[in-house]
Amino acid sequence: MSVTIKDIAKAANVSYATVSRALSDHPEVSGKTKTKIKQLAKDMGYTPNALAKGLVTKNTHTLGLIIPDITNPFFTEVAQGIEDCANRNGYQVFLCNSNWNLNKEKEYLKALYGKRVDGIVIGPVSNEVSYLINERNGYVPIVFAAYKPLCEGCSFVVTDDYKSAVIATEYVIKLGHKKIAFIGGQEDNTTNQDRLKGYHDTLEKYGIPILPYYVRYGQFKQQSGYTLTKDLLIKNDVPTAILAGNDIIALGVIQAVEEFGLHVPSDISVVGFDDISFASLDKIQLTTIHQPKYKIGELCVEIILDQLQDIKSDPIQRIVEPQLMIRKTCKGV
Structure with a gap:
């Protein structure tokens, strides 16, 4: 005891x-x-007892973190940046994994309010984020990580997803590709929507037809990339390049291409997004769009600390720059 x-x-x-x-x-x-x-x-x-002390001081020196997929190394690196920055400033972090489940996300939010956390960083599972603001327990700063919410007055840190897709699409076009598919995540996810718009706009800029059957939506998971790519290759004209919604999807895309009897990159070039740890492994060497994941996590905590100092401050929004990482999964035609 x-x-x-x-x-x-x-x-x-x-x-x-x-x-x-x-x-x-x-x-x-x-x-x-x-x-x-x-x-x-x-x-x-x-x-x-930190909680009991917090009842008196109104500050528990704890933060909540809700991520949608703990198995995705992207969110692992973001979480590491959050934890390290929080620890440096005397805060501890409660980690919650929603597993792309909205009900779990809502339950975790209630639990974090019950623990009287001083702020919350969240990577939401969908565009349904208004409840996050409406259900606040008093003033608890909320920052969206690697996601740009549609609601006004929200703080977030995100990579320029539109620009990321423009860079990726333009890269394969300049390699000579004109039959370019897009295998994305959830259709109602703003990250997916911004990347899809970048893809569309770049095809239009270069006079390349936008073919509806080349665009597929699913989940930000490997199995989704595999299933969608298999269906695409079986039922339609085979593309020469595929943009994957993230690096995890890209793994599924590569698996499906190889099982179909084709090869990456000699038959189909593949580009991912995120530049997670495995992307640079010798046997993968995935060409992808780099996001400064650790820095995104740090910036999220810095925003919360700034807002705790001034509860009347305006929303703080940070957009960080993407970078093309050229490796071995793309080839000219």
Whole structure:
């Protein structure tokens, strides 16, 4: 059983209030008494109850983090940036994985409010984010990570997804490709929508027809990339290049292409998004769009800390730049 203030008070033969004040360096407690009680607390292995302390100070020095897919290395790197920045500033992080499930996301949000976290970073599962603002428990800053919400007055940190798709599409066009497919994630996800628009606009710019059957939506998962690509190759004119909605989808795309009896990049070039850790492995060498994942996490925490200092501050929005990482999954035609 953990040691409490009551245990220390009994051992020191003083009141509960005296122990509480001594541990909080209250000026009404003498230096001698403070020293005695603090030493006794240390010897007894006393650990302060952060939640109870937070009820008094209105600050628990904890942050909540809700991510949609803990198995995706992209979110792992974002989470690492969040945790490291939070720790440097005296905060701890509660990590929640919604697994692309909106109901789980809502339950985790309620749980984090119950823990009285000082702020929340979230990678939402869909565009249905208005409830996040409407259900706030008092003023709790919320920052969207790697996602640009449609609601006004929201803080977020995101890579320029439109520009990312323009860069990727233009790259394969300049390699000579004109039959370019897009295998994306959820259709109602703003990240997917911005990348799709970049893809469309770039094809139009270069006078390349936009073929509806070359555009597929699913989930930001490997199996989705595999299934959608298999269906595309079986039922339609085979493209010479495929843009995958993220690097995880790209893995499924490559698997489907190889199983179909074709090869990457000699038959079909593949470009991913995110530049997660496995993308640069020797046996994969995926050409992809790099996002500064760790930096995104750090910026999210910095925004929360700024807003905790000034609760009346305007929303803070950061857009970071993408970078094309050229490796070995693309080839000219």
